[in-house]
Amino acid sequence: LSWDLEAIDTPALIADADIVEQNLARMQAAADAAGLHMWPHTKTHKLPFLAERQMALGAEGITVSKLGEAEVMRDAGFTRILLHYPPLGEAKARRLAALVARGAEMRVALDSTEAADTVARAADMAGGSIDILVEIDPGMHRVGRQPGPEVLDLARYVAERPGLRFLGLTSYAGHISAAPDEAGKEGVLQHEIDVLGAERERLERAGLPPAVVSVGGTHHGARMDRLRNATDVRPGTYVYNDRNILAGDSCRPEDLAAAVLVTVVSRNASWAVVDGGSKAFSFDTSPLGGYGLVPGQPELSLDRMNEEHGVLVWPEGAAGPRVGERLRIVPNHICATVNLHDRVFFHRGGLVERVLPVAGRGRMQ
Numbered sequence: 510l511s512w513d514l515e516a517i518d519t520p521a522l523i524a525d526a527d528i529v530e531q532n533l534a535r536m537q538a539a540a541d542a543a544g545l546h547m548w549p550h551t552k553t554h555k556l557p558f559l560a561e562r563q564m565a566l567g568a569e570g571i572t573v574s575k576l577g578e579a580e581v582m583r584d585a586g587f588t589r590i591l592l593h594y595p596p597l598g599e600a601k602a603r604r605l606a607a608l609v610a611r612g613a614e615m616r617v618a619l620d621s622t623e624a625a626d627t628v629a630r631a632a633d634m635a636g637g638s639i640d641i642l643v644e645i646d647p648g649m650h651r652v653g654r655q656p657g658p659e660v661l662d663l664a665r666y667v668a669e670r671p672g673l674r675f676l677g678l679t680s681y682a683g684h685i686s687a688a689p690d691e692a693g694k695e696g697v698l699q700h701e702i703d704v705l706g707a708e709r710e711r712l713e714r715a716g717l718p719p720a721v722v723s724v725g726g727t728h729h730g731a732r733m734d735r736l737r738n739a740t741d742v743r744p745g746t747y748v749y750n751d752r753n754i755l756a757g758d759s760c761r762p763e764d765l766a767a768a769v770l771v772t773v774v775s776r777n778a779s780w781a782v783v784d785g786g787s788k789a790f791s792f793d794t795s796p797l798g799g800y801g802l803v804p805g806q807p808e809l810s811l812d813r814m815n816e817e818h819g820v821l822v823w824p825e826g827a828a829g830p831r832v833g834e835r836l837r838i839v840p841n842h843i844c845a846t847v848n849l850h851d852r853v854f855f856h857r858g859g860l861v862e863r864v865l866p867v868a869g870r871g872r873m874q
């Protein structure tokens with residue numbers, strides 16, 4: 510299969526295969542150099558093809574958000590899967606049990622006794638055991654036990670529950686992306702590392718030393734040498750990168766691998782309309798304003814979106830695009846954008862070499 514990238518219809522999600530390969534190799538090399546195990550988060554690409562590449566490069570396992578994504582990856586042959594989302598309820602227990610029965614060596618991150626009970630029920634149904642990472646809130650105020658004795662309480666609960674194995678700790682400091690500068694990012698990382706260190710010591714004193722301490726993210730991955738106290742790292746967005754990773758100084762412009770290819774369908778004196786709107790780009794905001802970046806044409810800003818219309822604006826004096834012109838627009842947030850597309854076109858040197866269905870697309874349950 511090979512055809513000119515310029516011939517494919519728009520809007521289309523495209524990815525530069527050379528840049529993807531460089532991004533994959535660079536992050537794995539950085540993890541190796543820092544002595545950290547890679548558990549890349551596959552919610553970004555949702556593609557068994559790229560998960561396979563990540564494993565071949567040296568990842569120890571893969572991370573997913575939802576059981577539906579884990580099922581897609583198990584179907585594709587993967588066994589070492591970290592479910593980084595608390596499972597609750599009987600339906601989830603049944604599906605988790607089915608994954609274990611089908612040979613998946615599941616790890617589950619959770620922060621409540623209720624979620625631990627769901628996993629224990631799954632282990633019981635499957636007749637196996639499941640590794641647990643107790644999640645700590647490093648200041649993001651999303652999922653995670655608050656640092657302090659309640660972390661140890663949950664670790665004990667897990668360790669004593671038949672079918673569960675207490676494996677260690679995990680955290681996700683996603684608020685690092687909102688830190689305005691490098692000093693702010695440094696502060697977020699330092700706090701997370703300090704919190705994890707303190708909880709690790711508390712667990713060691715109690716006779717429950719964590720074998721694994723997992724931390725997350727592409728911003729973390731770009732600062733791998735800072736991750737003292739960690740054993741595992743879970744970057745996801747790094748595969749493609751996006752405008753917000755660039756804004757956070759965690760990749761270079763030449764590391765932006767993916768874009769939405771669009772066509773200009775209308776223009777006026779100071780704005781133009783492209784054929785991709787909120788059904789082609791995620792509505793995630795950016796500290797830079799707007800919804801996307803046109804590489805090589807920084808004067809263009811994707812300013813507004815309706816469902817099928819994206820409105821590009823430019824400052825007075827700039828030329829703006831002409832009707833019929835095709836543009837690549839890098840979204841603020843590639844993970845949520847990928848989830849909007851049926852397939853991704855991988856290209857190399859201007860030729861499409863592979864079209865892959867986004868297998869985990871929409872698997873939000």
Ligand SMILES: Cc1ncc(COP(=O)(O)O)c(C=O)c1O
Pocket residue numbers: 550593681683724725726727728743744745746747
């Ligand atoms: C729990 C968890 N770990 C890891 C990641 C990967 O982070 P990033 O997308 O910055 O690479 C995410 C992203 O949302 C996450 O929620």
